[in-house]
Amino acid sequence: MMNATVNQGGDQPISTRGIVRAGVIAMIAASVANVIVYLIGSAVGAIPDDLPSSAEEIGIPAVIFACVLTITVATVAFWLFNRFSENPVRNFVILSGIVFVTSLTGPFTIDGASAGLIASLLVMHVVAAGVVVLVFTRLDLR
Numbered sequence: 001m002m003n004a005t006v007n008q009g010g011d012q013p014i015s016t017r018g019i020v021r022a023g024v025i026a027m028i029a030a031s032v033a034n035v036i037v038y039l040i041g042s043a044v045g046a047i048p049d050d051l052p053s054s055a056e057e058i059g060i061p062a063v064i065f066a067c068v069l070t071i072t073v074a075t076v077a078f079w080l081f082n083r084f085s086e087n088p089v090r091n092f093v094i095l096s097g098i099v100f101v102t103s104l105t106g107p108f109t110i111d112g113a114s115a116g117l118i119a120s121l122l123v124m125h126v127v128a129a130g131v132v133v134l135v136f137t138r139l140d141l142r
Helices: 016-045 058-082 088-103 115-138
Strands: none
Touching: 016 058, 016 115, 058 088, 058 115, 088 115
16 A cells, blocks of 8 residues: 655654565566666667767666666665654655756766767666655655
8 A cells, every 4th residue: 555654753663574575575666667768768769879998888777777776765764764863754865856957967968979868867867866765755664
């Protein structure tokens, strides 16, 4: 059941098991969604077969790895906020927003990247951030 999570006052603290579960759900959902974005981008030519040398490693394994790595860090951050903050959800959303906006510069640093590649990568960042925030703020983590 999807419920907004709030850890204020007399509310029950969020369980570590719930946080880990949310992290795994977010990893799977973001990975699947971003692989779909990648495949669509490839199909329409936005992600070319001949990537610039600075982007040669962009592919499905790299997309999944990036999702798993960053969402693992997000899961640890949420756990830390839950452990040491009175309002972990709010603080997590603020941190997520800062990290998201900062991450948007990454695609623009790829030398020789086409506008389609940059746009596809930006969409992947939006998808991953949206999934993470949605899962960690709406899933019942108790």
